[in-house]
Amino acid sequence: MRDLHLSLNQTQRVRLQAALDQLESYAASTAAAAASVTVADSIPVNHEDNILKGHGTSDLDGQVVATLCGVVERVNKLVYVRALRSRYKPEVGDIIVGRVIEIAPKRWRLEINFSQDAVLMLSSMNLPDGIQRRRTAVDELNMRSIFVENDVICAEVRGFQHDGSLQLQARSQKYGKLEKGQLLTVPPYLVKRRKQHFHHLDQYNVDLIVGCNGFVWVGEHVETSEKESTLLSDKPSGKQETDNSVPLETRRHICRIANAVRLLSVIGLTLTVESVTETVEASLRSNIEINEMLGSEFYVQTVEREAQRRASMVRKRS
Amino acid sequence: MGPPPTLPTSHSFSSPSPKTLQETKTPFEIRFALLSSLSIQNHGMRHLKGEIGVVSKADGSALFEMGNTRVIAAVYGPKEIQNKGQQMNNNEALVRCEYSMANFSTGDRTRRPKGDRRSTEISLVIRQTMEACILTKLMPRSQIDIFVQVLQADGGTRSACINAATLALADAGVPMRDIITSCSAGYLCTTPLLDLNYAEDSAGGPDVTVGILAKMDKVTLLQMDAKLPLDTFENVMQLAIEGCKAVAQYIREILLENTKQLESRRGS
Numbered sequence: 001m002r003d004l005h006l007s008l009n010q011t012q013r014v015r016l017q018a019a020l021d022q023l024e025s026y027a028a029s030t031a032a033a034a035a036s037v038t039v040a041d042s043i044p045v046n047h048e049d050n051i052l053k054g055h056g057t058s059d060l061d062g063q064v065v066a067t068l069c070g071v072v073e074r075v076n077k078l079v080y081v082r083a084l085r086s087r088y089k090p091e092v093g094d095i096i097v098g099r100v101i102e103i104a105p106k107r108w109r110l111e112i113n114f115s116q117d118a119v120l121m122l123s124s125m126n127l128p129d130g131i132q133r134r135r136t137a138v139d140e141l142n143m144r145s146i147f148v149e150n151d152v153i154c155a156e157v158r159g160f161q162h163d164g165s166l167q168l169q170a171r172s173q174k175y176g177k178l179e180k181g182q183l184l185t186v187p188p189y190l191v192k193r194r195k196q197h198f199h200h201l202d203q204y205n206v207d208l209i210v211g212c213n214g215f216v217w218v219g220e221h222v223e224t225s226e227k228e229s230t231l232l233s234d235k236p237s238g239k240q241e242t243d244n245s246v247p248l249e250t251r252r253h254i255c256r257i258a259n260a261v262r263l264l265s266v267i268g269l270t271l272t273v274e275s276v277t278e279t280v281e282a283s284l285r286s287n288i289e290i291n292e293m294l295g296s297e298f299y300v301q302t303v304e305r306e307a308q309r310r311a312s313m314v315r316k317r318s
Numbered sequence: 319m320g321p322p323p324t325l326p327t328s329h330s331f332s333s334p335s336p337k338t339l340q341e342t343k344t345p346f347e348i349r350f351a352l353l354s355s356l357s358i359q360n361h362g363m364r365h366l367k368g369e370i371g372v373v374s375k376a377d378g379s380a381l382f383e384m385g386n387t388r389v390i391a392a393v394y395g396p397k398e399i400q401n402k403g404q405q406m407n408n409n410e411a412l413v414r415c416e417y418s419m420a421n422f423s424t425g426d427r428t429r430r431p432k433g434d435r436r437s438t439e440i441s442l443v444i445r446q447t448m449e450a451c452i453l454t455k456l457m458p459r460s461q462i463d464i465f466v467q468v469l470q471a472d473g474g475t476r477s478a479c480i481n482a483a484t485l486a487l488a489d490a491g492v493p494m495r496d497i498i499t500s501c502s503a504g505y506l507c508t509t510p511l512l513d514l515n516y517a518e519d520s521a522g523g524p525d526v527t528v529g530i531l532a533k534m535d536k537v538t539l540l541q542m543d544a545k546l547p548l549d550t551f552e553n554v555m556q557l558a559i560e561g562c563k564a565v566a567q568y569i570r571e572i573l574l575e576n577t578k579q580l581e582s583r584r585g586s
Binding site: 020023024026027028036037038039040041056058060065067068069070071083084085086087115116117164165189190267268269270306310 | 377378395396397398411453457458459460488489490491492493494495496497532533534570573574576577578579580581582583584585
């Protein structure tokens with residue numbers, strides 16, 4: 001168990017074990033369980049239909065051998081191993097959350113849980129004044145007025161340069177600096193690529209951004225269209241800091257949602273808006289304090305709820 | 319950290335009186351007391367135990383026990399190269415390794431300087447061994463840091479470190495050619511011995527540490543501290559290789575179980 005040290009009592013231990021066994025039994029009925037491999041396991045393939053070896057495989061004496069621990073996936077002729085715990089593997093168009101670690105000439109360097117730092121060029125993001133123009137030397141000198149070191153940023157993967165470095169872009173109002181919230185890091189395999197990664201949780205007035213790289217942002221809701229106008233109007237007056245502190249209620253919501261994300265990632269359940277909101281609602285229903293969400297009782301309850309959810313899914317299918 | 323160390327059950331000693339056991343307190347003292355009455359028998363491997371995911375902030379981590387030897391390994395990376403000067407080749411990952419022994423890991427508590435010669439040498443050995451199996455070409459312009467620390471030393475620390483590092487690297491999702499495992503063997507009183515503990519190691523006989531790529535059957539590490547006749551050496555090495563294969567079997571079981579658990583919890 002990573003991250004969380006629980007002291008379970010006897011009943012909780014039995015309940016947890018029962019729920020985990022249940023989860024395992026549902027997984028065992030699917031194909032994925034049978035296809036789990038570890039490093040140096042040979043993957044059975046039919047060599048007649050000249051297969052293509054994908055990620056996580058290598059060739060050893062004519063056998064296809066896994067080089068990672070994970071699950072074997074087959075798409076037509078392609079055979080590859082989907083790794084579970086590993087660093088983020090970027091794909092073009094992914095929405096990611098990152099942290100600025102360095103300002104270099106015409107670019108920011110971001111830590112995004114990839115094997116290298118990502119690069120956000122000054123030219124591949126909208127200027128705060130919203131005007132489309134060539135970036136001048138003055139803009140370059142004013143880069144710190146946009147992002148400084150340790151800022152948390154949301155951006156999109158633009159692609160790989162020919163030298164192998166990863167380029168990002170932030171060409172829309174929805175991308176950019178994230179403020180007034182919490183950044184959480186979860187293993188990237190828990191985040192699935194979906195149509196929507198920005199979520200506005202209306203009832204809590206909170207934004208939830210689930211980055212494909214496993215960085216999750218929980219923060220106060222900002223109106224993207226409004227943001228543009230406030231940026232223009234507020235900048236000269238410079239009173240941005242003072243007039244909009246986050247109300248206590250919203251802060252509580254942020255903490256509650258953040259703890260839900262933490263809990264799900266510690267258990268190892270997939271992170272989606274649905275699972276997060278469901279966990280938050282369950283904690284509210286059973287009157288669990290924010291700090292108790294990471295305690296043993298709610299942990300066991302969450303695993304049990306997940307087991308029930310999968311049970312109902314299996315029933316629906318059959 | 320876990321239960322207090324117990325006497326290795328797989329070892330057999332020539333009936334030490336139970337009184338001596340009660341008089342001496344720590345396992346190390348017990349072992350020294352037993353050293354005199356140590357009878358050499360061809361025992362098998364000591365008890366193995368591996369646990370994945372013990373360091374929460376690391377990309378991969380593992381705890382590995384061989385009898386009373388207990389080692390923790392943490393892998394960070396692949397990540398951006400911190401010191402560009404160390405980068406030898408732009409097309410492959412840089413592997414770094416740091417071995418250290420906790421002050422409390424041995425019987426007498428000694429304060430070692432951080433970069434003493436012994437730990438520098440073992441760091442190098444582990445780094446070279448792990449480099450042989452990591453597919454560094456797949457991760458250009460990045461570095462992988464491996465930190466191993468000995469929590470409890472009872473002989474065969476470098477073997478345990480290599481096994482722990484393998485588990486941690488697999489947990490970190492670093493692509494590897496094969497699983498590297500290591501085991502030591504010795505030769506005392508005309509008997510080849512597998513997986514020497516501290517008492518057997520300090521008896522002064524030769525100590526052969528072998529690291530193999532389990533599936534490809536290739537040797538990546540071979541160290542020996544003394545001289546041995548060639549035919550005896552081959553016996554001893556064969557024994558060590560068998561030990562490595564037993565470790566490999568165990569490590570794969572742990573990894574498969576861990577993978578299945580992660581996948582089952584994640585759901586579809």
